[in-house]
Amino acid sequence: MLRLLILVYYLSLNPSLGLNINNEAHILQCLYCLIILFIPNILLTFSLYYFLVAQSGTPPRDVQARALSYTTVVVDWERPEQPLGQISGYRVYYTSNPSQPISFWDYLDVDDSQLITISELQRETIYTIRVSAIIQSRGEGPLSPPVQVKTKQGVPNQPLGLQAVAQGPHSIKLTWKMPPNAGENIIGYELYWNDTFE
Known part of the structure; x- marks a missing residue:
């Protein structure tokens, strides 16, 4: 007498097995089908896997980067429209050689913030930036x-070490140091003050 038993399991695979299709992440899931065929004096089993692509997600939006100095840039972005789940942070990749695989890029992790400052970069260099x-x-x-x-x-940083010394009843002397990483492009300073009367 021939008997047939089919067992079906639904499995969600490890996210590391995910796909990236058209710049959208997809988590692999599958149906596991175990077929057991009973024949007199014979037992045959077959295992079949049906893989499904599901749960698409979108990347962070509106990524923008701007230079603050010769060695520093600031990067900001918006949250993904369709994240794959609860966001715990972001990873910001950057490189001066974008032809390399992403695994060779430098990166910084941030908490659930949407802005980061990247420093200690090379001067006068084009950097490529991506965020996940x-x-x-x-x-x-x-x-x-x-x-x-x-x-x-x-835009230069604020001057350092501002000091004021009275020179007389109607004058004071101000001294300060040049902002860091200012180079030789500063052509002058603007001074603001406020008169306070007791």
Whole structure:
């Protein structure tokens, strides 16, 4: 007498087995089908896996980068429209050689913030930047499209060590130091003060 038994299991695979299709992340899931065929004096089993692509996600949006100085840039972005789950942070990749695989890029992790400052970069260099969301219990989501920024002189930082010394009843002497990483592009300073009467 011939008997047939089919057992079906639904499995959600490890996120590390995910796919990236058209810049969207997909988590692999599958149906596991175990077929047991009973024939007199013979037992035959077959195992079949049916893989499904599901749970698409989108990358962080509107990634922007701007130079603050010769060696520093600031990067900001918006949350993904369709994250793969609860976002616990972000990973910001950057490199001066975008032809390399992403695994060779430098990166910085941030908490659930949408802005980061990257420092100690090379002067007068074009950097390519991409951002991914880190999903709790799943790892990284899809990468944002690349944006580029060149390290160059931006708005200088505030002067350092401002000191005021009275020179007489109607005058004071002010001294300060040049802002860090200012180079030789500063052509002057603007001074603001406020008169306070007792």
